[in-house]
Every structure is written in C-alpha cells, then in structure tokens.
Amino acid sequence: MEFKSSEDIEAPIAEVFQAISDFDSLERSALRRGIDLQRTGDTAYPAGGLAWDLSFSFRGKQRDIALTLASYSPDTGMALAGSGSGLDGQMGIDLLALSPQRTRMSVQLKLAPTSLTGRLMVQSLKLARSNLNRRFKLRLADFARITEERLSRTA
Numbered sequence: 001m002e003f004k005s006s007e008d009i010e011a012p013i014a015e016v017f018q019a020i021s022d023f024d025s026l027e028r029s030a031l032r033r034g035i036d037l038q039r040t041g042d043t044a045y046p047a048g049g050l051a052w053d054l055s056f057s058f059r060g061k062q063r064d065i066a067l068t069l070a071s072y073s074p075d076t077g078m079a080l081a082g083s084g085s086g087l088d089g090q091m092g093i094d095l096l097a098l099s100p101q102r103t104r105m106s107v108q109l110k111l112a113p114t115s116l117t118g119r120l121m122v123q124s125l126k127l128a129r130s131n132l133n134r135r136f137k138l139r140l141a142d143f144a145r146i147t148e149e150r151l152s153r154t155a
Contacts, residue, residue, distance in 0.1 A: 001122050001129075005137045006106040007144040011151045013097040016105060017075050019147045020093055021046065030054070047072040054082075059124075065089075086118025087111055107140055 009016050023043045030037055034056060041050035050069040055062065065084040072078045077094040089111045096104045113119040125132060 001111045001125055003109040003133060003136045004107070005140045006104055007140050008098065009103045009105055009144045010101060010148050011103060012101060013075055013095050013103045015151050016095055016103045016147060017077075019150070020095075020105070021072075021074075021078065023050070027052075041069075054084075059121075083114070086113060086115035086121060088114050105140070105144065109136070 011019075023039075023046065027037060027039065036055040038053045039050070040052070041048060043050065046069055050072075052067045054065040054067055056065075057063070063085040065082045065087075067080055067082040070079040070081040070090070075095065077092065079093070080091045082089045082091075089109065091110075092106075092108045094106045096106070098104055111122060111125070113122045
C-alpha cells in the first residue's frame with residue numbers, strides 16, 4: 001500500500017530541510033499524540049545511525065515499531081525505514097527548489113505486510129484508502145503551513 005503527496009512551501013530549500021530534520025521538535029509532537037518513543041543516536045549527527053523505538057495504540061492494540069534513518073542528504077531529503085507489528089514501511093521525503101524562495105516537498109509512504117496480522121491490517125487500511133489519502137494530504141499541507149508560518153515569524 002502506498003501514499004504519495006507533494007506540497008509547495010514558500011521558503012528556501014535549506015530552511016525546509018532544517019524543519020523536516022528538526023528531530024527534537026518532531027519527537028515532542030509525537031509525544032503529544034500519545035506515542036512513546038526511545039531514540040538511539042545523536043540528533044547532532046543524524047547520518048551516523050539515528051533510530052527510534054516507537055510504541056502506540058492503533059485500532060485497540062498496542063503496536064511497536066523500530067524506525068531507522070535510512071538515508072540523510074542535506075538539502076535534498078531523507079528516507080526512513082521501519083518494521084514491526086507485522087508491517088515493513090519506507091518513507092521518503094524529497095525536496096526540490098522551485099525558486100530561491102519556494103520548495104516542493106514530496107512524501108511517499110509504502111507499507112508492506114510481513115505476517116498474517118500485517119495483511120489483515122493492510123487490507124483494512126485499503127478499505128479506508130480514500131479517507132486515509134485525504135488525511136495524509138491534509139497532514140502534509142498542515143506541516144507546510146506551520147513551516148511557512150514559523151519561518152515567516154523568524155524572518
């Protein structure tokens with residue numbers, strides 16, 4: 001199962017990359033949403049093997065995911081890989097400078113089942129695909145809006 005979306009952000013590519021690689025802020029956001037996490041590695045040197053162990057409740061069951069930073073390319077993007085609870089997933093974030101003050105952020109999320117439990121989860125997600133696609137696009141648009149607002153306040 002795959003989700004894709006892109007959003008144009010009114011900010012230079014370096015500042016957008018700084019926003020998507022602000023791991024401390026993203027961790028605080030996850031904690032506010034009820035996700036328990038443990039980080040291994042140093043956010044000052046993310047290419048050196050940054051990883052997280054995540055634990056959260058989804059559809060009434062506790063889910064555990066091991067997430068790693070698979071690639072880290074300053075100013076062009078990053079990729080994350082995760083596995084656990086019967087699923088393997090990859091998320092890629094690519095940045096493209098449209099102009100000196102405008103950046104396109106493209107995000108892809110791929111989920112693949114690794115067990116019968118994972119197959120059942122992916123099948124139930126496929127039944128709600130249109131709603132999940134809409135929520136995925138809204139979440140990305142919200143991130144873009146917040147990034148633009150944060151950068152316009154500091155300018």
